[in-house]
Amino acid sequence: MILKPSYKFLFFITVLCFSLLGFSQNNRKEKSIVKAVDQHTEKAIALVKKTVNINSGTMNFDGVQEVGQLYKSELDKLGFKTELTKGDTYGRAGHLIATRQGKKGPKFLMIGHLDTVFELDSPFQEYTMLNDSIMKGPGVADMKGGDVIIILAMQALNDAGLLDDMSIEIIMTGDEEKSGDPIALSKKDLIDAAKRADIALGFENGDNNPKTIVVSRRGSTDWQLKVTGNPAHSSQIFTDQIGAGAIYETSRILNEFYGQLAKEKDLTFNPGFIIGGTTLQPDEDGTGGHAFGKTNVVSQETLVRGDLRAVSLEQLIKAKATMKRIVSEHYPKTNAELTFSEGAYPPLTKTEGNVKLLGYYNTVSEDLGFGSVTAVNPRNAGAADISFTSEYVDMAIDGLGLTGGGGDHTISETGNLNTVAIQAKITAVLMYRLVNSKL
Numbered sequence: 358m359i360l361k362p363s364y365k366f367l368f369f370i371t372v373l374c375f376s377l378l379g380f381s382q383n384n385r386k387e388k389s390i391v392k393a394v395d396q397h398t399e400k401a402i403a404l405v406k407k408t409v410n411i412n413s414g415t416m417n418f419d420g421v422q423e424v425g426q427l428y429k430s431e432l433d434k435l436g437f438k439t440e441l442t443k444g445d446t447y448g449r450a451g452h453l454i455a456t457r458q459g460k461k462g463p464k465f466l467m468i469g470h471l472d473t474v475f476e477l478d479s480p481f482q483e484y485t486m487l488n489d490s491i492m493k494g495p496g497v498a499d500m501k502g503g504d505v506i507i508i509l510a511m512q513a514l515n516d517a518g519l520l521d522d523m524s525i526e527i528i529m530t531g532d533e534e535k536s537g538d539p540i541a542l543s544k545k546d547l548i549d550a551a552k553r554a555d556i557a558l559g560f561e562n563g564d565n566n567p568k569t570i571v572v573s574r575r576g577s578t579d580w581q582l583k584v585t586g587n588p589a590h591s592s593q594i595f596t597d598q599i600g601a602g603a604i605y606e607t608s609r610i611l612n613e614f615y616g617q618l619a620k621e622k623d624l625t626f627n628p629g630f631i632i633g634g635t636t637l638q639p640d641e642d643g644t645g646g647h648a649f650g651k652t653n654v655v656s657q658e659t660l661v662r663g664d665l666r667a668v669s670l671e672q673l674i675k676a677k678a679t680m681k682r683i684v685s686e687h688y689p690k691t692n693a694e695l696t697f698s699e700g701a702y703p704p705l706t707k708t709e710g711n712v713k714l715l716g717y718y719n720t721v722s723e724d725l726g727f728g729s730v731t732a733v734n735p736r737n738a739g740a741a742d743i744s745f746t747s748e749y750v751d752m753a754i755d756g757l758g759l760t761g762g763g764g765d766h767t768i769s770e771t772g773n774l775n776t777v778a779i780q781a782k783i784t785a786v787l788m789y790r791l792v793n794s795k796l
């Protein structure tokens with residue numbers, strides 16, 4: 358007897374065949390991405406070494422441009438439209454901007470920076486290898502390693518024939534470590550790019566742990582508190598005419614800041630500088646000064662400077678309002694004025710989109726055999742350029758760069774060169790899946 362297969366069963370087999378075909382095609386594409394990364398890794402590491410040894414302290418404009426030129430020529434080879442801009446209008450070296458238009462999928466913005474905190478007078482100018490994989494060098498993790506990971510991921514996608522589909526804008530700023538002034542001009546290219554993009558990927562080193570990704574960063578803004586009181590002989594303090602004096606009013610304000618806001622999760626505010634007395638001569642750079650005052654004179658002036666770090670725009674606005682309210686409630690016969698600086702770094706607010714993107718990243722990392730990845734505690738992630746994209750993109754994650762070391766911003770900065778290939782593989786496969794809806 359011949360068994361007639363049911364149509365349902367045939368249909369099931371057909372669907373299975375097609376999906377297996379699709380699966381193996383994806384797998385083949387992803388395998389070719391991984392293979393291409395491996396093929397380019399040696400050259401990528403050589404590029405990390407070469408550029409780490411070029412001083413690009415933010416204020417060494419020639420060095421920043423030289424590093425930018427090297428990365429630019431790599432992106433030129435991949436068919437990007439590239440430009441090294443001039444930063445004259447905001448007093449910095451300028452940025453590297455590279456773009457290409459594809460027809461498929463979301464628009465990516467990939468973020469790096471060319472500058473480091475190590476200026477020409479730093480004793481830290483060249484790399485040394487601590488063992489086969491750990492490199493100690495100025496900017497290896499923050500973030501020339503991350504810049505090269507971007508380039509390596511692009512090379513791999515190009516080799517795999519996938520780059521032409523994609524819309525990508527890469528921006529490597531020249532003043533991440535010491536923003537140009539005015540900040541609105543310094544960050545304009547980055548913000549404009551964010552407005553065009555759907556997904557932002559930052560290649561900073563995060564908390565230096567390859568098992569973590571940044572989904573929220575705290576923003577930081579500086580504040581200044583100026584308080585005045587009525588000067589008089591100390592015996593007259595607390596009278597109706599003289600009141601409490603500037604120093605008591607200052608202590609009230611700072612105490613209230615502490616009492617009302619110190620318990621807010623992920624919010625910090627640190628008064629880092631204070632002078633007070635009868636007359637003040639603060640230094641222009643804001644870090645020092647001279648105060649004259651006597652024990653038997655009611656204080657006339659104080660000056661406090663501090664910072665404020667918040668994890669979301671909402672938290673920042675709330676904290677500012679609370680601080681302003683506290684400042685407006687004066688002790689008798691005193692006055693106080695609180696101002697927030699213009700050059701603020703906004704927070705990278707933790708959004709549903711960011712968490713979703715971390716989920717995709719985690720899946721790719723697991724699929725490629727690199728294990729699972731979780732979110733960094735925002736208290737361990739400082740302000741960075743990606744925060745400027747927060748308002749404009751649907752999804753953003755940072756910390757995709759060279760990790761596995763530590764000591765950023767010090768002469769002991771290290772990074773693990775083995776993370777270059779790993780991070781580039783995850784990045785390139787993630788982008789491929791996002792563009793082809795393979796998530």
Ligand SMILES: [Zn+2]
Pocket residue numbers: 470499500533561741
């Ligand atoms: Zn950085």
